[in-house]
Amino acid sequence: MLEPVMFTGGLYKHDLVVELVEDLGGYVLQKNVTQTEIILLILVPTEDLAMLQSLAKELRGELVRAPLAGTEVAVVTPTLAIHHLPHSACDIAEYLRRHGSKTNMMGLARGVGREIAQINEYETALINEHDAAVFIFGNFQECIKKKESLYRNITVPVVVTGGPQIEAKDLPYAFEYVSSIGRVAHRARKATEIGSLDRIVESVGRALDKTRASIAKDPLTTSPPRVMDSVREQVPDVEFSYSPLPIALNLTGVRVKLPYDAYKDAVKAVTFDEGVSLGEIATIKPSRMKDYILVRILPASETGFVF
Template sequence: MYEVLMFDGGVHKVDELLDLIEDVGGFILQRTQIQVMITLTIAIPGEDRPLIEKKAAELGGKIIEVPLAGTEIAVIGPTLGRHHMPHPICDIAEHLRRYGAITIVMGLARGRGRKTCQISAAEKAIIEEYDAAIFMLGNFTECVTHEKIDLYKDIQIPVVTVIGPELESLPHCEALVCGVGRKVERMRRSEEIAKLEEIADRVKEVIDKRRVEIDEDPLFVHPSEIKDALEDMEAVQVCLRPAPIVLHVDGLRVKIPYKKHVKELEELEVYGHKLKDIAIISDCRLGDSTMIKIKTKAEVEGKVR
């Protein structure tokens, strides 16, 4: 099983580390170089981690755990109005990025209010393209327990709910964090940072659970292996959007238009298989992107035989 880690160090002799990663069959997920400092997000086979750690120490760098690397998480508020944004929704999104997640912030069109709050099928479909969703639901117990829970009731991905009042539990969500209600300023007090940590911990648990579920019937290839193949595509190389390839727990989002590149993607070769045989390629609901959901070993091998 691949482990996603971050190397933080200098550029001196970093090629030795890059070679070692390649030798052990690992991948570079993201490379950020600022003058003589370099940050690498890497995916390596778990059993080779001591080798990488030894080499990182030799180069004077350090290996950091990024438990949410390789995930894309949506942080959702009732609306994009100033009552909910930028705090605390953007604070949560920013905090999760520190653990390696790619996060997006989303406001529902009609999520405010009590009896009038609603979520559309299109919004649900967009949210379901992510690995997990965080719903921020406000300060009123009555409102949260009676109406707001319906917003995420039918969503098919893990949901972490964040609310103000202290409650034991809420239905339909995988995790609940209480004590974060409406805010009008940045969450920077120690108790607020502790709450952000708590949210990150709950998200980590939810993602770990999802990874364990996937491991029961493992994916045919790790998403980073497909990323490696996709990086050779010209359309990806010329794509100017930030992070043109985003890893998910069970697939990838490639920020190139589906209609224009679907044929090329289907024919892409990964370990002797065409991509269309080992993954489901579909149009993305948001922006000109393509979603790739990797099939499990059982699905692919059953079909091959």
């Protein structure tokens, strides 16, 4: 079992952390360098966590659990206008990031209004590429109930946020509803506001756990971090991608941020020590996000083995 953790510390000697994680059979998911500070998102075997903790202590770094690491969450607002940004949407996205998730902010093209709100097929498909979605709505319960049509066709769990208290039975298509975080014109700074952000993180965590539980019933042929590691090793061009996170992890696969037509064969040809290629154990298709490559690992029931 791998434990998702976040290491925050000085740049000096951070290589020791990376080396230890690799020696223990863990994975470094993301590396963010900010001048002399570094933030590492790590998956490490649970039984070896103590070793990493003592190294972090020695380096005067901080090691915290990042329950959302290795997942991608869409933060969806009705549009990207001043009415929704920067306050509530950015606060939620940043808070999810602090707990290890990779968040993508999305504004719908025509998501505004009560009667006129719509979502199109492309937007739905793009949200479905994520592991969970957070829909940010406003302060009127009539509108929040009416806007259910926006996420009715989304297959990933949807956490809805809004201002007023609404009973769960009134929003049957939402995974959960988090109240007290409707439209605001200031940053979340009061304890109650931060508390609401915590409740969103907890709710997204529960949504992801539900997906993990359903994956566990028919496990994936291999784990997404392992695919990420092999792609990074065997398709070195990915390191030259301008994206801050060239390979984004999902619960069921990865998104490789390279042009689909030019690199799909190279990604298909990635081989593992067991002798199988990625093309045999995963579907490789164009992502709805830009021109990227979407890798979806097949479950054991389709390939007949797990490694």
